[in-house]
Amino acid sequence: DMTIDDSANALRIPTKFKKSVRNVSNEVKQEVTKQEEELVWDDTDEENLLKDNIKGRRNRRRSKCQNNNDEDEGIDYPSDIWFIISEYIQPEAVGKFARICKSSYYVTTTGKFWFHLYKSYYKFVPSLPERLQPQCQRLYGLRACVIRALHYNYFRTSEGEGDDMSYLRQEEPHSLVKRKCILMWHKEGKVRWYFYFKLKEVSKIRNSLWLKQNKQCDVKKTEFLETLEDVAVNPEDGCKVLRASCSKYSMLPPVIGLVLQTVSINLMPGFREYRLQLGFGTSDVPSTLTNQIILRNVIGYSILNWWDPAYPHQDVGYTIELPQNDSWEI
Secondary structure, eight states: OOOHHHHHSOSSOOSSOOHHHHHHHHHHHHHHHHHHHHHHHHHHHHHHHHHHHHHHHHHHHHHHHHHHHHHHHOOOOOHHHHHHHHTTOOGGGHHHHHTSOHHHHHHTTSHHHHHHHHHHHOOOOTTOOGGGSGGGOOSTTHHHHHHHHHHHHTHHHHHHHSOOOHHHHOOOGGGGTTEEEEEEEEEEOSSOEEEEEEEEEHHHHHHHHHHHHHHHHTTTTSOHHHHHTOTTOOTTTTEEEEEEEESSOOOOOOOTTOEEEEEEEEEOTTSSSEEEEEEEESSSOTTOEEEEEEEEEEEEEEEEETTSTTSOOOOOOOOOOOOSTTTTOO
16 A cells, blocks of 8 residues: 655655556546446436337327328218208208318209209298299309399298397498499489499409400300309309488489498488498509599498399399299209
């Protein structure tokens, strides 16, 4: 062992330790390196375990997603079953039925579905237009005609049975902003004057023009019978009519082809009549006003959709010679 005398009385400083000192230092170094290696191995083991756990979770999630996708595929029923189910669908549930799957949506695009719906809920109404009568029904535009007829005889009676909440469903004229005026006219009543403004969505106008151009290019490719069998045709799609009833006549500038930009409604002196102001321009930007319509002595106003019985349709009479027994056949 090393002593103090070995160091204090030595003639020169020893450059090397004794073997015993070397052995102790080597043993200490070996123990330290072993501990460090054990710590490193412990860390690597923990990291590997974490990676394995993460991979296992990912694989489980993938397997679950694959199982869910396999379960979500479900059963593809034939279209005949959906046609049978469609015979029990009420008019107010047609939208929900069409959103079930592609097959149910396809059923709602066929003439058979709309013919059956019309026949099931048809009731004679004295005010029903001739175009909506059973003998005038045909495939061209059948969907729009059936919806209009149902608003005459089905939805009107079902709404009348409950509370009268029509004032809550009434739209405001501000909802017509950014629509283009395609027609305007007025009509004299017994006591009042009625002013009409037919407004259509700009996107609908662009789509209709684009379709017309494509049809003109592909006239030779399409057959005339296919156009006559188009159930979904609706010339009034995207159109709304603003009807204002006034106690006095007002001179109005023409605004056909212009876009409605601003709407304001104010009470007149006496608090019985309104003042309706409509601002029109060449675009939907409010800073480009070109014409302004001011209707005074307005007693009431309403916004009419194309399926409303009060909507001013221009129905054309058709003479269809069909036997009475075959009038409901497709």
